[in-house]
Amino acid sequence: MEKSHEKEATGWTFLTNHAHVLILLAQNPERVLREVATAVGITERAVQRIVSELEHEGYIQRSKEGRKNNYTLNLKRPFRHPIESHCSIGELVKLVQRSDLRPSEHTEMAAQ
Template identity: 60%
Template sequence: MRCPNPQNHGFRVLATRASKTTSAGRSSQAAEPKSSRSDAPKPKEASHRWTFLTNHAHVLVVLHADPEMVLREVAARVRITERAVQRIVQDLEEEGFIRREKVGRQNRYEVLVDKSLRHPIESHRQIGELLDLIGKNHADENRKSDV
């Protein structure tokens, strides 16, 4: 349950625990079932594993390889939702990393390769260098799948 609290961004989480009343009318904590941890079913291993590049970088790579690709297809290639791709494209456009041009009913995306990467560790490099490193095999794969 959440209650307004101006010191915690407007919300505070209240912890609640199940309690039961004893015959004497006193409240006591409900006992958790005593089951062995080894008996509990093990969670399935996640099919999605972490990667070295963010989804923002993945979207840049895909749009650089095919500037006219529709965002639904970008989402399928990056393996995220179309809405997530829309938010990423908006972020990239607002920060000046891509330029969107309306062509008829579709968009064409231009990746601005001369922009520096954002993090201080890599800010001495430009987006174009990253795309050259990653994009060559990616573009070759796309050509093979299109044939």
């Protein structure tokens, strides 16, 4: 598992694991949670808990397609903390979106 130099050196990052999971699902809504866990650097069980919390709060919607899950983000949902509640999840996704990745149609649908 590859870690960023910043995280290795200091032990913290600016974004939470919840944000990391959300961003990865925005990049690829069909990504399996084991891959998400590896990318974030946490256990698969922790990712399952985070996905459950995000789903319960209306930030993502999970749907089954065969044996796979698909995740649709609700990009209009605001951040939870009062300091940043004027910002939407869509703004976060846009801020960190990699130029080499196209937004998923699941992400785009939720933004409309």
